[in-house]
Amino acid sequence: MIPQLPLALRWPRRQRFEHFHAGANAAALAAVQALALEPGAPWVYLHGANGSGRSHLLMAACQAANSAGRRVQYLPLATIADHAAALRGVAGSELLALDDLGAIAGSREAEHALFDLYNRARAEGSGLLFAAETTPTQLGIGLPDLRSRLGACTQFALKPLDDDERRVVLKAQAASRGIELDDGVLDWLFSRYARDLGALLDLLDKLDVASLAAQRRITIPFLREFLREAGEAAP
Structure with missing residues (x-):
């Protein structure tokens, strides 16, 4: 069973x-x-x-x-x-x-x-x-x-979403949690991280927890620091 x-x-x-x-x-x-x-x-x-x-x-x-x-x-x-x-x-x-x-x-x-x-x-x-x-x-x-x-x-x-559609989904998911993701953050993220939507949404889950714990907004410096500490170093 x-x-x-x-x-x-x-x-x-x-x-x-x-x-x-x-x-x-x-x-x-x-x-x-x-x-x-x-x-x-x-x-x-x-x-x-x-x-x-x-x-x-x-x-x-x-x-x-x-x-x-x-x-x-x-x-x-x-x-x-x-x-x-x-x-x-x-x-x-x-x-x-x-x-x-x-x-x-x-x-x-x-x-x-x-x-x-x-x-x-x-x-x-x-x-x-x-x-x-x-x-x-x-x-x-x-x-x-x-x-x-x-x-x-x-x-x-099934056809994967393009970058513009991924942005819409990420912004909507972030907004539902009270998180604002500006275009600059997304530009930086898309140039340095997997564009698979599932991976991006999993990352958003982790960022939500980390930003709340640190009482910080999700900015490029915060994102860079988070990825480095997670072992996914980004320039």
């Missing part, structure tokens, strides 16, 4: 539909929202690079479905040791979100377990939401029938 985490840990507040800046991914967002809330909606397969919002959408779907009274499960396959056992242990979910699907590629036992789960979910009328870095044909799945089933899902290629 898969251990259940408290709701606050399973569905982080930041990773909800209202905090997903769709950009060019509006169609994917609409399809995932429908799957989360409408029984019988088409199953969805999301693929895209790290930082494109795959996990965000899966967790947001689970949170929304759970809030609507539906039974949900989220499986982050990259962090699960025994994939086959986890997939066989899934039961009773109206929505099941499978993240990092590439983690099972090449494992005959796990692929067969997912194939069985797919067929079981179809028979029971459950909804399945998949996410991976690549398309089903590029994933390295060895079981042809499973590859075919995954390919039959509605597929969306």
Whole structure:
């Protein structure tokens, strides 16, 4: 049986539909929202690079479905040791979100377990939401029938936000915490730090705590000092 985490840990507040800046991914967002809330909606397969919002959408779907009274499960396959056992242990979910699907590629036992789960979910009328870095044909799945089933899902290629869109998200997230990030700070940060949105938001979490502890605004000198002390030296 898969251990259940408290709701606050399973569905982080930041990773909800209202905090997903769709950009060019509006169609994917609409399809995932429908799957989360409408029984019988088409199953969805999301693929895209790290930082494109795959996990965000899966967790947001689970949170929304759970809030609507539906039974949900989220499986982050990259962090699960025994994939086959986890997939066989899934039961009773109206929505099941499978993240990092590439983690099972090449494992005959796990692929067969997912194939069985797919067929079981179809028979029971459950909804399945998949996410991976690549398309089903590029994933390295060895079981042809499973590859075919995954390919039959509605597929969306998630596109990472551009720099202007990342700025909008960071400023909005900062403002929700009472933090002002001016353009100079963001210019400096974008030229010296990873532009992956997830990494930037994680950094904002840490900066929020550090600035409160130090009773200082987030300025370029503060940011430079923080990154240096965190072992991510910046000039």
